[in-house]
Amino acid sequence: MKYIFFAVAVVLLFFLYQSSFILDIKSKVPCLVKQDPKSVLVLYLNLERAKERRASIEPLVKALGYRFERINAVDGKTLTSEEIQKNVDLEKFKQFRGRPPKAGEIGCFMSHYYALKKFLESVEDVALILEDDSTFDPKALKSIIEEALKNQAFWDTLTFQSNHHGLP
Numbered sequence: 001m002k003y004i005f006f007a008v009a010v011v012l013l014f015f016l017y018q019s020s021f022i023l024d025i026k027s028k029v030p031c032l033v034k035q036d037p038k039s040v041l042v043l044y045l046n047l048e049r050a051k052e053r054r055a056s057i058e059p060l061v062k063a064l065g066y067r068f069e070r071i072n073a074v075d076g077k078t079l080t081s082e083e084i085q086k087n088v089d090l091e092k093f094k095q096f097r098g099r100p101p102k103a104g105e106i107g108c109f110m111s112h113y114y115a116l117k118k119f120l121e122s123v124e125d126v127a128l129i130l131e132d133d134s135t136f137d138p139k140a141l142k143s144i145i146e147e148a149l150k151n152q153a154f155w156d157t158l159t160f161q162s163n164h165h166g167l168p
Contacts, residue, residue, distance in 0.1 A: 040145060041124035042068035043115045045108075046132040047075055053132035063138035064145075067124070071115045073132075076107025 042061050046054045054070065061068045084090070084106060093101045112129065119127035128145065148158060 039124040040064075040066040040126045040128060040149075041119055041122050042066045042128045042130065043071050043118060044068065044130040044132055044134075045071050045073040045111045045115060047073045049075075050132060057130065057132045057134060060134075060136060060138055061130070064128075064142050066128070069118065071111060071118060073111040074107040074114070076103035076105065076110070079103065079106060 042064055044057050044061055046057070050073075058070075087110065088101065088106055090100060108131075115127070115129045119129070126145075126149065148155065
């Protein structure tokens with residue numbers, strides 16, 4: 001079984017994508033069950049134009065000591081209406097949230113979707129998915145990951161998130 005860690009600034013809704021579109025990935029990509037998963041893949045989401053953010057997150061990711069890859073994030077502002085109609089269930093989102101999704105929300109969700117797809121296609125057992133504005137102490141985070149791996153019978157997905165508004 002594959003395991004996923006999420007470290008995200010924003011949690012977006014499953015309803016952005018049509019359910020069948022999401023579920024097709026799981027049915028097409030086999031998940032190998034390993035008794036003692038140790039391999040971790042770190043995926044960080046980064047817009048092509050956000051070079052400063054890439055320069056900020058990459059040293060932190062490298063310091064974790066796991067294999068990592070950059071996922072070219074989707075810029076929701078550049079999506080055509082056809083791409084949005086094809087991939088987003090606008091009515092379900094509006095029913096749930098009371099408003100249509102913002103371009104940034106759509107791009108963010110699609111970026112996370114592509115990260116999940118990349119993980120499922122990988123050989124690693126565990127993924128840590130980060131946004132490029134994540135900040136953390138690599139030594140502390142690695143310790144948390146290692147502890148979680150020792151206790152994998154108690155979880156399938158762990159979510160680390162913070163919502164912070166204002167100054168530190």
